[in-house]
Amino acid sequence: MAAPKFYVTTAIAYVNDRPGLHHAYECTGADALARFHRQRGHDVFFLTGTDENAPRNEVAAKAQGISTRALVDQHAAEFKQMADTWDISYDRFIRTTDPDHVKGVQEFVRRWIANDDVYLATYEGLYCLGCEAFKEEGELVDGRCPIHPDNPEYIQRLKEENYFFRLSKYEQQLKNLYRDRPDFCVPEIRRNEVLGWLDRGLKDVSVSRRNLTWGIPFPDHPEHVVYVWFDALINYVTGVGFGTDEKKFERWWPCDVHVVGKDITRFHCIYWPAMLMAAGVELPRQVFAHGFLENTVGRLSRSSGNMIDPLAAAAEWGSDAIRYLVLREAPFEKDSPISAEQFNARFNADLANGLGNLVSRTLKMAETYCEGLVPRPGGDGASEIALHATASRAIEEHDAAAARLYFADALAAIFTLVDGANKHYQLTQPWKLAKDPANALAVAASLYAGLEALRIVAHALWPYMPNVADSICRQLGLPSPAAAPWPDVARWGLLEPGRRVHSSAPLFPRLEPAKL
Numbered sequence: 001m002a003a004p005k006f007y008v009t010t011a012i013a014y015v016n017d018r019p020g021l022h023h024a025y026e027c028t029g030a031d032a033l034a035r036f037h038r039q040r041g042h043d044v045f046f047l048t049g050t051d052e053n054a055p056r057n058e059v060a061a062k063a064q065g066i067s068t069r070a071l072v073d074q075h076a077a078e079f080k081q082m083a084d085t086w087d088i089s090y091d092r093f094i095r096t097t098d099p100d101h102v103k104g105v106q107e108f109v110r111r112w113i114a115n116d117d118v119y120l121a122t123y124e125g126l127y128c129l130g131c132e133a134f135k136e137e138g139e140l141v142d143g144r145c146p147i148h149p150d151n152p153e154y155i156q157r158l159k160e161e162n163y164f165f166r167l168s169k170y171e172q173q174l175k176n177l178y179r180d181r182p183d184f185c186v187p188e189i190r191r192n193e194v195l196g197w198l199d200r201g202l203k204d205v206s207v208s209r210r211n212l213t214w215g216i217p218f219p220d221h222p223e224h225v226v227y228v229w230f231d232a233l234i235n236y237v238t239g240v241g242f243g244t245d246e247k248k249f250e251r252w253w254p255c256d257v258h259v260v261g262k263d264i265t266r267f268h269c270i271y272w273p274a275m276l277m278a279a280g281v282e283l284p285r286q287v288f289a290h291g292f293l294e295n296t297v298g299r300l301s302r303s304s305g306n307m308i309d310p311l312a313a314a315a316e317w318g319s320d321a322i323r324y325l326v327l328r329e330a331p332f333e334k335d336s337p338i339s340a341e342q343f344n345a346r347f348n349a350d351l352a353n354g355l356g357n358l359v360s361r362t363l364k365m366a367e368t369y370c371e372g373l374v375p376r377p378g379g380d381g382a383s384e385i386a387l388h389a390t391a392s393r394a395i396e397e398h399d400a401a402a403a404r405l406y407f408a409d410a411l412a413a414i415f416t417l418v419d420g421a422n423k424h425y426q427l428t429q430p431w432k433l434a435k436d437p438a439n440a441l442a443v444a445a446s447l448y449a450g451l452e453a454l455r456i457v458a459h460a461l462w463p464y465m466p467n468v469a470d471s472i473c474r475q476l477g478l479p480s481p482a483a484a485p486w487p488d489v490a491r492w493g494l495l496e497p498g499r500r501v502h503s504s505a506p507l508f509p510r511l512e513p514a515k516l
């Protein structure tokens with residue numbers, strides 16, 4: 001029987017800004033989920049990429065005296081570099097300037113036209129060039145966009161003929177969707193916002209812009225381009241073949257989880273399902289809206305001047321460590337304050353003192369007291385039995401939390417086993433036992449349990465810290481956890497006695513106070 005498929009996406013990054021830590025954070029959560037499913041033998045497709053058709057790119061390119069294409073190429077490369085530096089294991093990095101996306105968007109819009117879901121009308125109102133979105137008069141603060149308070153020039157008064165999408169027609173179907181599928185949008189706090197919008201009623205929305213030369217031409221009406229937000233959403237279907245490769249599309253669609261920021265749930269939980277209904281395409285299974293990284297003055301991004309650069313962060317802490325730190329310090333399901341100091345404290349406590357110490361002491365003791373070979377288990381005492389129980393509970397709790405994208409809880413569960421193994425050594429003290437040859441069985445039992453705990457930790461950590469997990473497995477003489485069949489591999493007692501193990505350089509040298 002074929003393995004179950006799993007299709008996960010991130011939102012695509014708007015290329016006007018440089019990559020921020022919030023982009024890396026979203027990609028890391030989606031990546032952990034993709035790896036979690038791959039490790040369980042599922043056939044996974046992971047899509048991320050860049051949103052490049054905004055009119056503002058043309059303005060920015062003109063100002064720099066380069067072509068719009070050159071500008072978006074340069075910015076897309078920065079996002080790809082960020083994803084690669086953070087070991088984001090995407091199967092496709094889609095760019096909305098890719099020819100198959102352009103073709104797929106036009107096919108998608110043709111279906112709306114065929115379904116009588118678009119009509120021409122005059123739009124008159126305000127538009128923020130920064131958000132590339134229409135604004136209500138009441139949303140502005142002192143005539144400025146609340147998201148772009150430093151850029152009064154972004155607000156334009158527009159009056160133009162646009163194509164409108166009959167969103168209002170889908171109001172009842174959307175209400176039925178949320179009634180019938182309570183987990184369509186999670187966590188619940190986001191779902192409740194969506195229900196509030198539905199209660200207030202839906203108006204038709206403009207889905208084209210007129211007289212722009214950058215963007216995807218509206219089918220049969222090239223004087224219009226598809227409004228960039230709608231073109232961007234359609235990447236989730238074109239990324240797996242919609243409009244160009246029907247076989248591939250059938251293989252992967254519907255998407256299992258769209259991972260998005262909580263600020264764009266209106267687009268993903270109202271517009272996107274309605275757009276799909278109008279095009280006659282099945283709905284995705286779930287939208288997961290993660291929270292924001294915050295510091296004392298708000299969301300971390302370049303425009304607010306409070307950003308930890310994701311490349312600098314990977315260089316400072318290491319790519320595996322920073323992946324751990326963002327997911328551990330900023331629970332995916334809610335907003336979280338973060339700082340470099342907080343990351344350093346967590347690094348020293350969990351990684352240097354916790355995991356790093358467990359790895360180095362376990363392997364060094366195996367070398368010193370067991371000639372570098374996995375000892376034969378047997379004669380387990382209370383501490384070994386307790387550690388085995390801790391391992392079973394940790395895996396159970398981890399799997400339940402990770403499956404619902406509660407990664408901070410998932411990692412906390414794994415670290416109960418790290419802490420449990422370190423406590424096990426404090427209790428059994430193999431370094432003292434080893435002084436008397438009569439204790440050989442007890443030493444072997446203690447170290448076998450420690451090695452086994454470490455093996456299970458490494459396998460559970462692979463979705464979050466793939467390089468560290470590989471390194472621990474190499475030290476245990478085992479292949480990468482990437483290919484190990486879950487959950488069988490998490491069963492206690494699989495480490496074979498007599499296998500050669502060896503210690504390596506420390507995984508996490510302790511950090512000095514934050515430099516960033």
Ligand SMILES: [Zn+2]
Pocket residue numbers: 128129130131132145146147148154
């Ligand atoms: Zn704005």
